[in-house]
Amino acid sequence: MARIAGVNIPTSKRVCIALRYIHGIGPVNALEICEKVGIPLDRRVNQLTDAEILQIRETIDRDYMVEGDLRRETAMNIKRLMDLGCYRGMRHRRGLPVRGQRTHTNARTRKGKAKPIAGKKK
Incomplete structure (x- = not known):
């Protein structure tokens, strides 16, 4: 088993x-790496x-940010937004969708399992 x-x-x-x-290598980058190294597809x-x-x-070490470094940078970017207190940071902090999606219905992936509200049924 190859370990890269x-x-x-x-x-x-x-x-x-x-x-x-x-993590950090998708279809385009994978083809680019194969091309640089000269490996047939x-x-x-x-x-x-x-x-x-x-x-x-x-090649990967030299030209691409992958795995731990990439995850760390992403986490630092989110933390920076949260520390600034900007709109996107507040949405991250509250666990709501960040990119303008509707939340009245849907958004269950981001908000988590629906919590029942007492006395709501009529």
Whole structure:
């Protein structure tokens, strides 16, 4: 099993698909990495040589922000908004949708399970 950026990527999948298991690498970045390293798109992870895996690791370390660093930066950005007390920060703090979605109905993913209100039924 190949370990890149602290993630065990699946061995039976194609390289451009398996790289997507790393947080911060999507379809476009995965294809870009394969192109930079010079790996054919139909190559599987278990067919890679150690040198190719090392090249992929170095490319990701050099050119992309992934996993822990990316999560930390995202968390710091949200914390900054909350500390500023701006509208988006307040929405994060209250656990409500941040990007203008309606909350009268829906928004259950962000608000959590519906809480019953006593005396509401008529």
